[in-house]
Amino acid sequence: MKHSPGRYAVLAAIVALVVAGWLVMAGRHTPPEGADLSRSKASANGIYEVTIEPEAEPVEQGPLHTWLARVKLPDGTPVVNAQIGVDGGMPAHGHGLPTAPKASHVGDGVYRIEGMRFNMGGLWELRLSLNGPTGEDEVVFNIQL
Amino acid sequence: MSSTSNSSRRCIGRAAAQVALASLAAWLLAACDPSALSREEIEVAKSLTLSALPPVPPDPTNRVADEPRAAAFGATLFFDPALSINGEVSCGTCHKIDRQFQDDLPRGHAIGITPRRTMPLAGVAYNSWQFWDGRRDSLWAQAITPLEDIREHGGNRLFHVRLIAERYRERYESLFGPLPDLAGLPDHAGPLGTLAEKAAWRAIPPDRQEAINTAFANIGKAMAAFERTLLPAETRFDRHVTALASGKEPAGDAAFSELESEGLKLFIGSAGCTNCHNGPLLTDGQFHNTGVPADPANPEDRGRAGAVRQVISDPFNCLGPYSDGSEADCDELEFMVPAGEALERAFKTPSLRGVADRAPFMHAGQILTLEDAVDHYNRAPDAPSGQSEIQPLDLTDRGRAALVAFLKTLGP
Ligand SMILES: [Cu+2]
Numbered sequence: 001m002k003h004s005p006g007r008y009a010v011l012a013a014i015v016a017l018v019v020a021g022w023l024v025m026a027g028r029h030t031p032p033e034g035a036d037l038s039r040s041k042a043s044a045n046g047i048y049e050v051t052i053e054p055e056a057e058p059v060e061q062g063p064l065h066t067w068l069a070r071v072k073l074p075d076g077t078p079v080v081n082a083q084i085g086v087d088g089g090m091p092a093h094g095h096g097l098p099t100a101p102k103a104s105h106v107g108d109g110v111y112r113i114e115g116m117r118f119n120m121g122g123l124w125e126l127r128l129s130l131n132g133p134t135g136e137d138e139v140v141f142n143i144q145l
Numbered sequence: 146m147s148s149t150s151n152s153s154r155r156c157i158g159r160a161a162a163q164v165a166l167a168s169l170a171a172w173l174l175a176a177c178d179p180s181a182l183s184r185e186e187i188e189v190a191k192s193l194t195l196s197a198l199p200p201v202p203p204d205p206t207n208r209v210a211d212e213p214r215a216a217a218f219g220a221t222l223f224f225d226p227a228l229s230i231n232g233e234v235s236c237g238t239c240h241k242i243d244r245q246f247q248d249d250l251p252r253g254h255a256i257g258i259t260p261r262r263t264m265p266l267a268g269v270a271y272n273s274w275q276f277w278d279g280r281r282d283s284l285w286a287q288a289i290t291p292l293e294d295i296r297e298h299g300g301n302r303l304f305h306v307r308l309i310a311e312r313y314r315e316r317y318e319s320l321f322g323p324l325p326d327l328a329g330l331p332d333h334a335g336p337l338g339t340l341a342e343k344a345a346w347r348a349i350p351p352d353r354q355e356a357i358n359t360a361f362a363n364i365g366k367a368m369a370a371f372e373r374t375l376l377p378a379e380t381r382f383d384r385h386v387t388a389l390a391s392g393k394e395p396a397g398d399a400a401f402s403e404l405e406s407e408g409l410k411l412f413i414g415s416a417g418c419t420n421c422h423n424g425p426l427l428t429d430g431q432f433h434n435t436g437v438p439a440d441p442a443n444p445e446d447r448g449r450a451g452a453v454r455q456v457i458s459d460p461f462n463c464l465g466p467y468s469d470g471s472e473a474d475c476d477e478l479e480f481m482v483p484a485g486e487a488l489e490r491a492f493k494t495p496s497l498r499g500v501a502d503r504a505p506f507m508h509a510g511q512i513l514t515l516e517d518a519v520d521h522y523n524r525a526p527d528a529p530s531g532q533s534e535i536q537p538l539d540l541t542d543r544g545r546a547a548l549v550a551f552l553k554t555l556g557p
Contacts, residue, residue: 061423061424062423062424062429062430064476064477064480093420093534094532094534095433095487095534096482096485096487097482098429098431098432098482099480099481099482100480100481100482100483101480102479102480114476114480115476115479115480117431117480119421119423119429119430119431120419120420120421120423120429121419121420121423122420
């Protein structure tokens, strides 16, 4: 019996669709709709521009680790003498951070946030309160683990 | 077009279709079988197996932590009942070697009864915090605590150091150097003992007190070296997931029933257990209020909320003079949450390895069976004080049975 190549093509297309569907299903751990995962943001009242990054990637669940926060004024001037308070947690679970991290200026508007820990997977919030020469403001980052 | 190329193309086409059909069949099978794990679920499950366990972390606060002679000496001390005021209690009295180093009781029994349940010891070297409430920050600082507790070994600092001088001088001194000179000192003295013992302690000059404290800390450091060798054993769960992760069909006792596989899926999925019971020891090592009912014998137990001040003021903590490390080794203490509602009745997440074999459960044995433990999570009652972190689960009877069946796979 002779099969036409066209039949294989149709079959292959169906399979491709199924596999694509499966891949989408498997990728369901992607962040909830709308969570803004950007690591660079203006603070709530636009007083500061803040960029965060972990000292080492990937961010692991469990161990203590450090983040760096670069703080600037909107005109690009580094903010070198801000007081930064660190808070956060998991809004979906209703709990805060498992540690009390501390931020200290290391130079050029870069602050080290030491003592961070994410003890479970999911969407975390990192809240930085900034108190500098141009005023008090807050910025909230979402971090997906 | 030659006939050969035509037939080979047809052949490739057919093979491709066959592969495709096979994967379609496999996918359909997976989609229909509620107990089959997706590739992503297998990855998550793998993060809970012993293959994900890193080497025991170093303890720079204990210079003999990884010294085999210290571990051997520590083992001797751990099982020696002479280290108690009545000569009958050793660490092994409550931490029974053939019972996962616990005692199957709701609360520990020695000279008296402890307020909480004896904890199993496999993997303790991975803990940042010791005890249900984390009131000690190292294994060695932990180990000397029961020695001076009147409900446990009932001794006092001078008594224990004197005992080491009498029974183990050589083994001690070969590890730690000369024992302090105890000439002219009383038999019993210590800052935590009876009124008479406290008075006797105050009468000892500070430099001699310090020498006794150093020797006392060293007893803990030897025991800690021993405890660092207590590691978790492989379980059926490990064998099952290791087979799945390497693409093999789990065989023999590594094979899971449908119920066990459903339980595993719930555990890592919708039941949210891995929010806290995560990593290869199935614990995040942190403190949570899970609304466990108060123990009538000790209803005011505030868990972590009552422990923070104790660990800060413990002279044997990481920052204290008896640590062999530097301030840089004390990140856990430095970044500890010092206060707040979240600490109220929060207890350390226990490892679930071997859990089915060590009822009763929770910090004072408040829950008697695994069925009741799962039921607790399903109902998520309000906490006696503070705020419980867990939410009701709405599990079916089958789901509850599946979680119980899964928890039983976490043993040999
Ligand atoms: Cu959470």
